[in-house]
Amino acid sequence: MTRYLLGLAALLMLLSLAQSASAETEAMVWNRYGLPMRINGELVEKVPAPASLGSTVCVGEQVHYLTPERRLVFNGWSGGGVEPCILVSAAGNYEAFYVEELLVVVDSSYQPLRRSFWARKGESILLEVQKEYVEEGYRYVFERWSKGENPFDTVNNIVVLEPLYIEAKFRKEVRLQVVSLPGILVNGTGWYSEGEVTVISAPREIRVSESERLLFREWVSIGRHPAVIYNTPSSVTTIEVRGPHIIKAEYDRYFLVNAMGPQGVILSGWFREGEVLQISAPILIEIIPDSVRLAFKGWSGDLSHRTNTLSIVLERPLNINAAYVTEYRVEVRSPVGGSGAGWYEENATAIIRVPAEVQALLFTKRALQRFSGDCGDFCLSRGPLILKVDSPKTVEAVYALEPDLPSIGAAGSTAAALSAVYFFSSRRTRIKAKDYQKSPPVQHAA
Incomplete structure (x- = not known):
């Protein structure tokens, strides 16, 4: 109001000066806000001010701040020029026009929407945003404007009558992704308010086939934003959503193993993939002591080995049989x-x-x-x-x-030979004795 009173006073002064203008003063320059001007380069604080023909008149300020949120902006001359300086070429009044602008500040929790600009007083401005913005795991969902003619619409109209602060209010949400192996349905993926606690779940057991299954092991946070999971070994648990988390349901793969033998089951059950199994079958199975037995010959089925003890890393389902042959005892007396x-x-x-x-x-x-x-x-x-x-x-x-x-014959021959030898030996001895008795005694010389 004060500026308008000053402008009115300047207008009255202009009329008074115009009536008393001398022959050498043929033009008056002024503005209704009483802002200083320059005539031929000299600053004139008091306006309206006279200017002679041929003078160069300029506005003192193109932008004049009344307050940090209000300003006056030069907008042209009454004669139609828009340059800040004009040449006084004819007698008359030369008014510098100013428009008042007010600062408009648009605020939002979604930072790219934050801005400020100047609007003319009384101007109707149109503010527009999208229904939602998604960026790097965050989503901003529009809720309302803090003021305006259409506060609940994304397009809002407002007349600027004073410095304006207006906020586009958004609900900030974060993306939670719950993932697992292909084909496994897990629950919990979605958008959540920051800090919200939600439930995530996954199947505890999945039958892949009659001989293969998956068993839930634990939840693991795998994204760039680590998550705090309250009970990781449970297939149903809760999580506080504080950022764009990625949570994975980890599973262990199990295979069915059946090892059979003549006496029945050697090993049977579900075993984890990669586990080292020791499977052993007896080398001999006694059926009837010292008469009938079974002797191990090898494994048949999904594995073929000759040794009775296997040490294998489990990579697939196994069905194996211990093969035996029947053996009988032969006794020789x-x-x-x-x-x-x-x-x-x-x-x-x-x-x-x-x-x-x-x-x-x-x-x-x-x-x-x-x-x-x-x-x-x-x-x-x-x-x-x-x-x-x-x-x-x-x-x-x-x-x-x-x-x-043959022994008897050999013995008889030996006996006969011995008898003959004995006979001839004894006869010779008798002959020699008889001859000895018939011979004269030997005479010896005296």
């Missing part, structure tokens, strides 16, 4: 020993060998007569006994005492 006794696989061939004869007492021998026991039609065999081992076998070699004719 012989008073003079023999060969061929032992364990044989079912339907194998056993060759039994015993001596055909062996010296016994003087001039007698043990001669193999036959076999007895589990030898069937081959019991009368006197040579090597060949048997098909289809059951436990006990075979006995049967011997009989017989004269040992």
Whole structure:
């Protein structure tokens, strides 16, 4: 109001000066705010001021601040010019026009929207924002303007009558991503208010197939913004959302392992991928003591090995069987020993060998007569006994005492020879004795 009174006073003064202007003063320069001006380079504090023809008149200030939030901005001359300086070319009044501008400050929690600008007093301005802004895991959702004709719309109109502070209010949200292995449905992904506590969940167990499954292990924060998870080993837990977190549900993969043998289950169950398994089958399984047994031959199925003990790193489901063969015991009984006794696989061939004869007492021998026991039609065999081992076998070699004719003959010949030697030796001795008795005594000289 004061400026307008000053302007009115300046106008009245201008009329008074115009009436008393002399011949050498043919123009008046002024502005209604009483701001200083320059005439031919000299600053004139008091306006209106006279100016002669041909003078150069300039505004003293193009922008004049009334307060930090109000200002006057030069807007041109009454004669139509917009430059800050004009040439007085004719008599008359030359008014410098100013417009009042007011500072408008737009504030927001979404920083890119923050700005300030000057608007003319009485001007209607249009403010517009988007419904939401998404940036690096954060989302800003529009709620309202602090003032204006349309405070709840993204497009707002307001008339600037005074310095203006207006806020575009947004709700700040953060992105929570809950992830896991492909194909696993986990819950909790979404937008949340900063600091909000929410529930995240994942399946505890997932059946991939009849022989493969996944078991939940723990929650892990894998993003750039670490999260505090209250109970990581639980498949259902809570989390306080304080930033754009990425939470992953970690699973362990398990495979079904079945190892079977003649006696039933050797090993059966679910085992974790990468685990080292020790699987062992007995080398021998006794069915009937000292008669029938099973002998380990190898593993069949998903693995093929000859050793009875396996040490494997589990990488897939396993179904294996311990393969055995039936073995029967063959017993050989012989008073003079023999060969061929032992364990044989079912339907194998056993060759039994015993001596055909062996010296016994003087001039007698043990001669193999036959076999007895589990030898069937081959019991009368006197040579090597060949048997098909289809059951436990006990075979006995049967011997009989017989004269040992060669020994007897040899003994007789020896006796005859000895008798002859004795006969001739004794006869010679008798002849020599008889001749000795017939010979005269020998005379010796005196």
